[in-house]
Amino acid sequence: MAEKQVSLVLENVSKSFAKVENDEVTHALNAIDLSLRSGEFVSLVGPSGCGKSTILRLVAGLIMPTTGKITVDGKEITEPSPERGMMFQKSTLFPWLTVEKNIAFSLKMQGKLKGNEEKVEHMLKVIGLESFRNDYPGQLSGGMAQRVALMRSLINEPDILLLDEPLGALDAFTRMNMQDEILKIWQEKGQLALMVTHDVDEAVYMGTRVIVMDSNPGRVVGDIKIAEGYPRDRSSNTFVEYRNEILNRLHFGGRN
Amino acid sequence: MSAKISQNTKNSIDKDQLGHLTRQQLKELEEKKKTGWQKALDWMIMVLPFVCGIVAMLEYWMVPNGGSNDNPYTYVGFLVVLIGAYLIYFIYSVVKKAGGDKAVLDMLRYRAPLLSALFLLLAAYDYLTLKTGILTQPFVPCMNAIINIAWIDRAYLITCTLHTLRLLFLGYFIGVFLGLVTGITCGYSERVRYWVNPVIKFLGPIPTSTWIPIVMVVATSLFKGAVFIIALGSWFAVTVASMTGISNVDKDFFDAARTLGASSRQLVFRVAIPHAMPSILQGCTQAMSSACVAIMIAEMMGVKAGLGWYMNWAKSWTAYDKMFAALFVICFIFTMVTKALDLIKRRVLRWQNGVVK
Numbered sequence: 001m002a003e004k005q006v007s008l009v010l011e012n013v014s015k016s017f018a019k020v021e022n023d024e025v026t027h028a029l030n031a032i033d034l035s036l037r038s039g040e041f042v043s044l045v046g047p048s049g050c051g052k053s054t055i056l057r058l059v060a061g062l063i064m065p066t067t068g069k070i071t072v073d074g075k076e077i078t079e080p081s082p083e084r085g086m087m088f089q090k091s092t093l094f095p096w097l098t099v100e101k102n103i104a105f106s107l108k109m110q111g112k113l114k115g116n117e118e119k120v121e122h123m124l125k126v127i128g129l130e131s132f133r134n135d136y137p138g139q140l141s142g143g144m145a146q147r148v149a150l151m152r153s154l155i156n157e158p159d160i161l162l163l164d165e166p167l168g169a170l171d172a173f174t175r176m177n178m179q180d181e182i183l184k185i186w187q188e189k190g191q192l193a194l195m196v197t198h199d200v201d202e203a204v205y206m207g208t209r210v211i212v213m214d215s216n217p218g219r220v221v222g223d224i225k226i227a228e229g230y231p232r233d234r235s236s237n238t239f240v241e242y243r244n245e246i247l248n249r250l251h252f253g254g255r256n
Numbered sequence: 257m258s259a260k261i262s263q264n265t266k267n268s269i270d271k272d273q274l275g276h277l278t279r280q281q282l283k284e285l286e287e288k289k290k291t292g293w294q295k296a297l298d299w300m301i302m303v304l305p306f307v308c309g310i311v312a313m314l315e316y317w318m319v320p321n322g323g324s325n326d327n328p329y330t331y332v333g334f335l336v337v338l339i340g341a342y343l344i345y346f347i348y349s350v351v352k353k354a355g356g357d358k359a360v361l362d363m364l365r366y367r368a369p370l371l372s373a374l375f376l377l378l379a380a381y382d383y384l385t386l387k388t389g390i391l392t393q394p395f396v397p398c399m400n401a402i403i404n405i406a407w408i409d410r411a412y413l414i415t416c417t418l419h420t421l422r423l424l425f426l427g428y429f430i431g432v433f434l435g436l437v438t439g440i441t442c443g444y445s446e447r448v449r450y451w452v453n454p455v456i457k458f459l460g461p462i463p464t465s466t467w468i469p470i471v472m473v474v475a476t477s478l479f480k481g482a483v484f485i486i487a488l489g490s491w492f493a494v495t496v497a498s499m500t501g502i503s504n505v506d507k508d509f510f511d512a513a514r515t516l517g518a519s520s521r522q523l524v525f526r527v528a529i530p531h532a533m534p535s536i537l538q539g540c541t542q543a544m545s546s547a548c549v550a551i552m553i554a555e556m557m558g559v560k561a562g563l564g565w566y567m568n569w570a571k572s573w574t575a576y577d578k579m580f581a582a583l584f585v586i587c588f589i590f591t592m593v594t595k596a597l598d599l600i601k602r603r604v605l606r607w608q609n610g611v612v613k
Contacts, residue, residue, distance in 0.1 A: 057511075060511075060515050061514075061515075062511050062514060062515070079514075080511075080514040080515045080517075081515075081517065082515070082516055082517035084515065085515065085516075086511075086512070086515040088508060088511070088512060090508055092506075092508045092509055092511070092512040094509065094513075094527070094530070094531075095607055095608075096530040096531070096533065096607045097530075097607075098607075105513075105516055105526075106516035106517050109513070109516060109517050109518045109519070109522050109526065110517045136606075136607040138607065138608070152516065153515065153516065156516075156517070162515075
C-alpha cells in the first residue's frame with residue numbers, strides 16, 4: 001500500500017521552553033519514548049499544555065528537542081521536510097495564491113512543478129474543488145480551506161502525515177465529513193498519520209492507537225490500541241468503553 | 257446567453273441557469289425593482305451634466321464681461337470638448353446597456369452628479385473672475401485666459417513637464433528600490449535592523465524639505481541634489497512600511513512553508529514579501545505623495561527647470577495666467593501618477609478583496 005514503510009522513534013525526548021516574561025522554564029515534554037510505524041493512525045489526546053502539539057512540531061522538524069532524539073528509519077530529524085507533511089489548525093493557506101497555486105506550492109518550491117501538473121489536477125479532483133481553482137483562500141469556507149490545506153501537504157506523498165488539530169475550528173457536520181475523508185485518504189496510502197486532537201471521540205473514531213497525555217510536565221499516561229475496523233459506530237459499547245478508559249486515564253472518571 | 261438571463265424575471269430562472277450566473281447578473285436579480293419614478297429620476301440625473309454644461313456655456317456667453325477677454329472662443333471650445341466627451345460616454349453606456357451590460361451605465365449614473373457639479377463650478381469660477389472681478393483680475397485669471405496661455409506656451413510647458421516627470425521618477429524609483437532592499441532586510445534580519453533602526457529613528461522625523469538648503473549648498477549639481485531629496489523621502493516611507501510588513505508576517509505561514517520544503521531564500525521571496533505586499537504598496541503610495549511635495553519644493557527653491565520652477569518664474573514676471581496654467585498641469589500629472597499607482601495596487605492585491613478575473 002504505502003510507497004515506503006517507515007518507522008518513527010522518539011527516544012527519551014524532552015522539550016522545555018523559556019518563558020518570555022521571566023527567567024522561568026516550562027517543561028512541555030518530559031522523557032517521551034514512542035515508537036510508531038507506517039500504517040498506524042495515532043491520535044494524541046490530552047488537556048491543553050500536555051505537549052501534544054509540541055510532539056508534532058518536533059517530528060515536523062520545526063523545533064529541536066532539548067534532550068533525546070527523534071529518528072525516522074534511524075536518521076535523526078534536523079529540519080522540516082516535505083516527506084513529513086503537516087496540516088495546521090488554522091488552514092495557513094497563502095492568501096495571495098489561488099487554490100490551485102496553493103496546492104502546487106510545495107512542488108514549485110522544490111522545482112518539481114514542471115511535468116507534475118496532473119498531480120495538482122488530481123488533488124483538486126479528490127476534494128471536488130476543480131471549479132474553485134482560481135479562487136483565493138479568502139473566498140473559501142473553513143471546511144474547503146482545510147481540504148485544500150490537506151491536499152497541499154499530501155501532494156508530496158509524505159511518509160508521515162502530521163495533523164495538528166486539523167478539524168478543531170470546523171463545525172460539527174463538516175468535521176464528521178472530514179474525519180471520514182481523512183481516513184479514506186490514509187487507508188488508501190497507508191502512511192503513518194499522527195493527529196493531535198482535544199476531542200476524545202475524534203481520537204477513538206479515527207485512531208488505530210490513542211496516546212493519552214497529561215500535563216505538568218507533559219508525559220504519556222496511556223497508549224491504547226483500538227482494535228476496531230472502520231467505519232466505526234460512535235455509539236457502540238466498545239466505542240464508549242474506549243472513550244471512558246481514556247477519560248479515566250485523565251482522571252475525568254467515566255461511568256465505570 | 258448573458259442577455260437572455262438578464263432579461264428574465266426572478267421566477268423564470270431555472271436551476272440550470274442559476275449555475276451560470278455572473279456576479280453582475282446576480283446583483284441584478286437580487287436588486288429591488290426600481291419604480292418608474294425612480295427610473296425617471298435616474299435618467300434625469302444622467303442628463304443633468306448636459307444641462308449644467310449648457311448653463312456654463314450660457315453664463316459665459318450671456319453675462320457681460322467685466323474686463324477684456326482675448327480669444328473668447330477657446331473656452332467655448334473647451335466646454336464643447338467636455339460636453340462632447342460626456343456625450344460619447346453617455347452613448348457608449350446606453351449602447352452597452354442595450355447589449356445587456358448594465359455596469360457601465362450604473363457607473364455613469366454614479367458619476368453624473370459630480371460631473372454636473374464640475375460644470376457648475378466652471379460657471380461659478382467664470383462668474384467670479386471674468387464677469388464680476390470679485391476674484392481680482394489679473395491675479396486670479398479666468399479660465400479662458402488660462403487655457404489660451406497654456407496653448408500659446410505649450411512647447412515650454414511640455415518641456416517643463418517632462419523635466420518634472422524625469423526628476424520625479426528617477427528620485428522615486430531609486431528611493432523605492434533602496435527602500436525595499438533596506439526594509440526587507442531589516443524586517444528579516446535582526447542584525448541589520450540593529451544598525452539601520454537608529455538611522456531611521458534619527459532621520460525619520462525630519463521633513464524632507466529641511467534637506468533642501470543643505471543639499472543645494474553641498475550637491476555638485478542641483479539635479480542630483482533634487483534626486484537625492486526625492487529619493488530620501490521615498491526611501492524612508494518604503495523602508496518603514498516594508499519593515500513593518502515583513503516583521504508582521506504570521507509565523508504560521510513560515511512554519512507551513514517550511515514543512516512544504518521552502519528554502520530560507522524562498523521563505524523571503526515566496527512568503528514574506530507577498531505577505532507584506534499590502535504594507536509595501538501602502539508605503540509606495542505614501543512615498544509618491546512625499547516625492548510630489550519634495551519635487552515642488554526643490555523646483556521652487558533651486559532647480560532651474562520643471563513645473564515648480566515655471567510657476568515661480570511666471571510669478572516673478574507677474575504672468576499669473578501662466579502660473580495657473582502650470583498649476584493645472586501639475587494637478588493633472590500628479591492625479592494621473594496617483595491613479596496609475598492605485599491601478600497597480602489593485603491589480604497586485606486582487607487577492608485581498610477577492611476579485612476574480
